[in-house]
Amino acid sequence: MIEFDEDRTVWEQVYELLRSRIEGGQYKERGPIPSTPRLVQELGVAQNTIRKAINRLKADGLIRAINGKGTYVAPREAWFRNKGE
Amino acid sequence: MIEFDEDRTVWEQVYELLRSRIEGGQYKERGPIPSTPRLVQELGVAQNTIRKAINRLKADGLIRAINGKGTYVAPREAWFRNKGE
């Protein structure tokens, strides 16, 4: 179980964790990332919180979700480089 | 984006807006009203504020909410006629 900092929002820390796993290659290009229920189980946070992080990653172009199938790391060419946060 | 009067509570103005839309027939009998997230987007106020207005409409018998599905205008026979405010 992962521990989260209390003075920062959980969904943002989840976002950064997943982002680092993608950029670090733990989740491979064009490969799947764990399903929402799996992430709920692993990270110990609510579905909605996972989804908020996921939505941000989608907005970043880092992942692509296919309804009923799964969520996949986008090819690097598709990633946006967001500087300002 | 709708503008709200500053010297009256927002939730009450949201309540009156939705009530007028229901009574005016914009939201039809037994038909759905927009979801909470949609109303948040349209009216530019927080979820909790929308919910407070929604709860009042439920207490009035004007609408009925179904968890995970949506919120619907009740048949007119079910409406309460609240005189006192």
Place this chain on the structure above:
DNA sequence: TAAGATTTGTTCGTATGTATA
């Protein structure tokens, strides 16, 4: 064809914390 499981997506419901007036 049909039924079930999995996964994404959406919705309502509840609670807590913070800031403000």
Place this chain on the structure above:
DNA sequence: ATATACATACGAACAAATCTT
């Protein structure tokens, strides 16, 4: 102190798409 309003986080249920059996 109380009420308002916003943001966050959790829980529960429903729906559609996909895949398997």
